[in-house]
Amino acid sequence: MKQLATLFFLLCSPALLAQTFSGHWQGAIASVQNPQQEYPASMNLRVAGSQLTGSVTAQVPIGTETYRVNAQITGTQAAGMVTDAAAGTSMNVELALTNGKLVVAFGLNNVPVIMGVFTQQGGAGKAAPQAGNVPSQQRAAPVASAKRPTSGIAAKVDDLVRGRRLLYLKTGNGLAQKWFYDLCSNGTYLYSDDTSYSSYGGGSDFSAYTRDGGSGTWRVGLEGNVVYLELRPNNGQPSVYELTSGVQGEINLQGRRYFLTTNQSCR
Numbered sequence: 001m002k003q004l005a006t007l008f009f010l011l012c013s014p015a016l017l018a019q020t021f022s023g024h025w026q027g028a029i030a031s032v033q034n035p036q037q038e039y040p041a042s043m044n045l046r047v048a049g050s051q052l053t054g055s056v057t058a059q060v061p062i063g064t065e066t067y068r069v070n071a072q073i074t075g076t077q078a079a080g081m082v083t084d085a086a087a088g089t090s091m092n093v094e095l096a097l098t099n100g101k102l103v104v105a106f107g108l109n110n111v112p113v114i115m116g117v118f119t120q121q122g123g124a125g126k127a128a129p130q131a132g133n134v135p136s137q138q139r140a141a142p143v144a145s146a147k148r149p150t151s152g153i154a155a156k157v158d159d160l161v162r163g164r165r166l167l168y169l170k171t172g173n174g175l176a177q178k179w180f181y182d183l184c185s186n187g188t189y190l191y192s193d194d195t196s197y198s199s200y201g202g203g204s205d206f207s208a209y210t211r212d213g214g215s216g217t218w219r220v221g222l223e224g225n226v227v228y229l230e231l232r233p234n235n236g237q238p239s240v241y242e243l244t245s246g247v248q249g250e251i252n253l254q255g256r257r258y259f260l261t262t263n264q265s266c267r
C-alpha cells in the first residue's frame with residue numbers, strides 16, 4: 001500500500017522540474033488553507049515542443065469542474081493558465097514533475113490557493129523501464145521461499161544484495177530524493193521513497209514533500225548476459241531493473257548508483 005504525504009508552505013513562483021508531462025494523471029487537489037480536505041482530480045496533458053496543453057477535472061462539493069490547460073515549458077519550468085470558459089474564470093498554474101509525481105499549484109494573482117499531487121496512469125509513473133534483453137513477459141509471482149540462483153553471475157549478485165539495503169540519494173537544484181529497497185533474505189522486500197522540492201527567492205517560497213512505500217517479493221534472474229532484479233509488489237505490476245556492478249559497496253540499478261548498506265527492516 002502506498003502512502004502519500006504532502007506539505008505546502010506559502011507557495012509561489014517555484015522553479016520546476018520539467019521532464020515529460022504527457023499522459024493521463026490521477027490524483028487529488030486541496031486548498032492550501034485546508035490541505036487535509038482532498039478532492040479527486042485528473043489531468044490529461046499533451047506536449048508539443050515547448051507547449052503544454054490539456055485539461056484538469058476535479059470533483060468538488062459544488063460538482064464537476066473542468067479547466068483547459070495552456071502552459072509553456074522553458075528548460076526546467078512549466079507555467080501558464082487554466083481556464084473555465086463556461087464560467088469565465090481562470091487561474092495561474094505551475095507544474096513540477098518530481099520522481100514520477102506531478103505537483104501542481106493553481107493560483108490567483110500568482111499566489112497559490114489550490115495544490116494537487118498526481119500519479120501518471122497506464123504504467124508510466126515510476127514503473128521501471130525494461131533493460132536491454134531483460135524479459136518483459138508476465139511471470140508467475142514468486143513466493144517468499146522461491147528458489148534462489150545457485151551458480152554463475154546471478155548467484156553472485158544474489159549473494160551481494162540479499163539481506164541488504166539498496167539506498168539511492170540525490171540532491172540538487174532544490175530537489176532532495178531518498179529511496180531504498182530492503183531486500184529480505186526470505187525473498188520479500190520493503191520499499192520507501194521520500195522526495196522533497198523547494199524554491200526560495202523573490203519574497204516567496206515553494207515547498208513540497210511526497211512519501212511512498214510498499215512491499216512485495218523479489219528475485220535476481222539472468223536473461224542472456226543481463227542480470228536483473230525483479231520486484232513484484234503486493235499491489236501493482238512487477239518491475240524489472242538491470243543490475244550491473246559498481247565500485248565496492250555500490251551497485252547500479254537500471255543505470256542509477258545505489259549504496260549497499262545495512263538493512264534496517266529485515267535480514
